[in-house]
Amino acid sequence: MAADRRALVAFVVAGVLFGGTFVAAKAGLAYFPPLLFVALRFDVAAVALIAYAAVTTPRDQLLPSTWRDAAGILATGVLAIGLTNALLFVGQGYTSSAVAAIVFSLNPILTPVFAALLLADEQLSRRGVAGMALGFLGVALVVNPDPATLFDPGVGKAILLGGAITGAIGSVLIRWAGGSLSSTARTAWGLPFAAGLSHLLSWWTGESVDAVVWHPEAFLALAYVGLLAGAVAYIAYFGLLDTAGAIRANLVFYAVPVVAALGGWALLGELVSTLAVGGFVTIFAGFAVIGSESVDVRRRLRALRGRFPAVTDESDGSTTDAMDGPCGIEAD
Template sequence: MVAKRTLALALITAVLFGGTFVAAKAGLAYFPPLLFVALRFDVAAVALAAFAVATHSRDQLRPRTRGDLAGILATGVFAIGLANALLFVGQQYATSAVGAIVFGLNPILTPVLAAGLLADERLSRRGVVGLALGLVGVALVVDPDPATLFAGGVGKLLLFAGALSGALGSVLIRRADGTLSSTARTAWGLPFGAALCHLLSLSAGESVAAVTWSQEALLALGYVGLLAGAVAYITYFELLDVAGAVRANLVFYVTPAVATLGGWALLGESISALTVAGFLTIFAGFAVLGSASIDVRALLERAAPSRPVGTKVPDRPNDDADRSAFEHAGD
């Protein structure tokens, strides 16, 4: 059974990450992509650092082991920095629907990487079926146009590399097995992600002068920095610690659905019957994954009617002795 706390972390993470697609679509009209990501991490790093200092002691914030350092670097460089940089740049060369389905490969890539790098996270055959159903559901939700799905190879390679970076980062964090809490580890990792994206932005020739400052730009930056940044990273990396890399990254199956609903509610976008079918397919995938941890035989045994202690009921009392024992059982 899934703990209520774990389910709450998953829902919060999925909703906040799903809203990122809506806010990013609005923000990219005012910011260069890499600079947008870098500024997002600047805001998130300051907010999360203040939260970590207020809720943790110095000893709790101090990295102590090689695992702590490895977890911080995996968080900042792979799970946060490269994943988001590649996502925002690749999105320029592909539609949002294609971007969502390519980045939705994260839950498929994670168990593949975990199988080679983690000894305690393996999927059963039923789990593989659940993952496949989730991927089909994502495809139905975003409804990519076949005419554009295979076009724009550069953008799709960047998006795939972003999904791979995010999956690799989550697996490396679990492999590091550090002593820091998820909040402390993320607070240390965000500045590395911000620094990496600023360097990439400078190397790409982006400039702050290219930013068009407006109320909409500030709202978009505030959302991706504070809500989809600081808050969502706290819940996501805590979910990673309690649920594991494979199950934690299942939230990326839900984010396209959240983004679609957000577009419908905030931008007036329509939801087709195919999208509803996608939602149901994603739900079916989660149901299959959840059933993988249920002992069906034990449930059937518990549901069977109980008999008095000592009662013996043979299947077929073929001879007189067996028939007599059957008739007088329990006397």
């Protein structure tokens, strides 16, 4: 139960902080070139998380010692964090936030595909497929994109799809690699790789530090995506990845549009439509369907039946369980 509570807290923290990234990124992109913004975000997150890991992790558990540790670090820094966020920030510049949320929400759907190829212990059941479908439908209702814009092919959607794919592959490869490092230590080692890759891509595309406008709002946006949606959210998300698995951990990305919509309503005065409320309920229903996989329904019904006394029919002396009958539940 304690582990379940910790996983729930990690899910909520990651979902809330990642959800705020869309608002902060939209604000920050007015002052930073996109790839440089990502690179500076990882610089800030790396410094904060390395300092945190150095203080909280024993020295003998901080250094990588096997090829699996190295593989997990590279999967974290290059794929799950670096390329995923670089493609997300660049792709957002070519399309609307609503379309970006829809395309990026393909991540939880793509994850089981790669997990089926690499992870023997993570296979999606039919109930899981139904829950995933409900979650994706709920995301579509929340963001409610213009169908003409959504289905119009374009470079932005291709870039965002690439980000969703690299994120899914990265999370599965982290689980596949295993290793002895804690999620915090592995992420602390991975962030400098993400920062270096983003700086390289920024330089390669011709971005310049001279293009940055150092406005107070720029500092606030960078602090949020670097410290909160960076260091803190990564501790929660990658910890959840280790305990809950890639498929369940990536359900966080279904919660992100909900948080973004509620944040826009609370902080920016944006309206939340009736359709969006229906989307919230649909996403919750998807989570409930997936979560119900851990519940033994038949055992619960048998336990419930045991609480009701047998009823004797005085007309023929037969005995019937109080749960049976038109309003009850038949025995197995």
